[in-house]
Amino acid sequence: MTTTLTPPDTTVRKPGRVRRPKSARAGGTLHAGPLSYVILGLFTLGSLFPLLWTAIAASRDNSRLAQTPPPFWFGSNLFTNLDEAWNGANLGTAFINTTIVAGTSAATIVFLSTIAGFAFAKLRFKGRGALMLIVIGTMMVPPQLSVIPLYMMVAKLQWTDQLQAVILPSLVSAFGVFFMRQYLMQALPDEIIEAARVDGASSWRVVWHVVFPAARPAMAVLGMLMFVQTWNDFLWPFLVLSQTGNPTVQVSLAALGRGYTPDQSLIMAGALLGTLPLLLVFAIFGKQIVGGIMQGAVKG
Numbered sequence: 001m002t003t004t005l006t007p008p009d010t011t012v013r014k015p016g017r018v019r020r021p022k023s024a025r026a027g028g029t030l031h032a033g034p035l036s037y038v039i040l041g042l043f044t045l046g047s048l049f050p051l052l053w054t055a056i057a058a059s060r061d062n063s064r065l066a067q068t069p070p071p072f073w074f075g076s077n078l079f080t081n082l083d084e085a086w087n088g089a090n091l092g093t094a095f096i097n098t099t100i101v102a103g104t105s106a107a108t109i110v111f112l113s114t115i116a117g118f119a120f121a122k123l124r125f126k127g128r129g130a131l132m133l134i135v136i137g138t139m140m141v142p143p144q145l146s147v148i149p150l151y152m153m154v155a156k157l158q159w160t161d162q163l164q165a166v167i168l169p170s171l172v173s174a175f176g177v178f179f180m181r182q183y184l185m186q187a188l189p190d191e192i193i194e195a196a197r198v199d200g201a202s203s204w205r206v207v208w209h210v211v212f213p214a215a216r217p218a219m220a221v222l223g224m225l226m227f228v229q230t231w232n233d234f235l236w237p238f239l240v241l242s243q244t245g246n247p248t249v250q251v252s253l254a255a256l257g258r259g260y261t262p263d264q265s266l267i268m269a270g271a272l273l274g275t276l277p278l279l280l281v282f283a284i285f286g287k288q289i290v291g292g293i294m295q296g297a298v299k300g
Contacts, residue, residue: 081269117180
């Protein structure tokens with residue numbers, strides 16, 4: 001009896017291709033379900049409701065706002081209330097002053113925080129850790145504790161009711177230094193700095209040609225945050241500035257709330273006017289800021 005031996009199959013078979021959904025492929029787009037859109041819509045409406053209610057209240061009169069239930073749609077007094085709030089609160093001068101204060105403070109904070117953040121992130125010097133702890137520790141101190149000594153200093157310099165009394169205390173930010181330090185530690189490789197040093201670049205040239213371009217996304221975010229914070233600052237400007245001299249927007253709006261029965265519609269109209277510049281700034285630069293954040297995240 002003859003036995004036939006079958007040679008082993010040596011054919012190399014390609015593994016079967018596993019089809020993945022389009023959203024799971026590299027470069028694919030993740031598509032949200034209906035529930036995600038519902039949740040996002042609810043959060044969007046909740047975020048926009050305060051601004052919408054401010055506009056509705058600014059378009060009504062004080063007697064209608066005191067009724068129950070309150071109005072939920074626009075009235076016919078919007079432009080009248082806006083004009084009265086603009087003229088009654090001296091908002092023209094206030095807008096110019098606030099733009100100067102917020103713009104100067106934001107630009108200076110971004111510049112100094114980037115330099116200080118680079119020093120803490122990439123330079124080696126004695127006491128670096130202790131100094132960073134001191135900077136972080138100042139963030140734990142309530143700002144109300146410094147109001148009295150700061151006011152005494154401003155009064156001694158005879159800076160009351162002058163813009164420098166508001167600008168100078170806001171030219172540095174511990175949060176800005178910490179923010180830029182954390183960003184530069186990840187986004188700026190040490191090899192780039194060493195290559196610049198080998199090419200003979202000085203420290204200031206490294207900062208100008210290496211650090212600033214790498215930190216541009218974080219600088220844009222920090223600048224926006226500091227501009228909004230300074231624009232909305234109320235306590236310190238209210239203490240050192242007068243409503244008839246050199247007021248900021250928040251100081252001027254405080255004048256609308258005076259009286260035995262404050263007119264809530266005028267207050268809301270002034271608040272709407274004070275919010276519009278911030279919305280305009282974000283509408284113009286928001287896309288660049290978000291794009292800068294994503295660019296910095298990819299590079300980091």
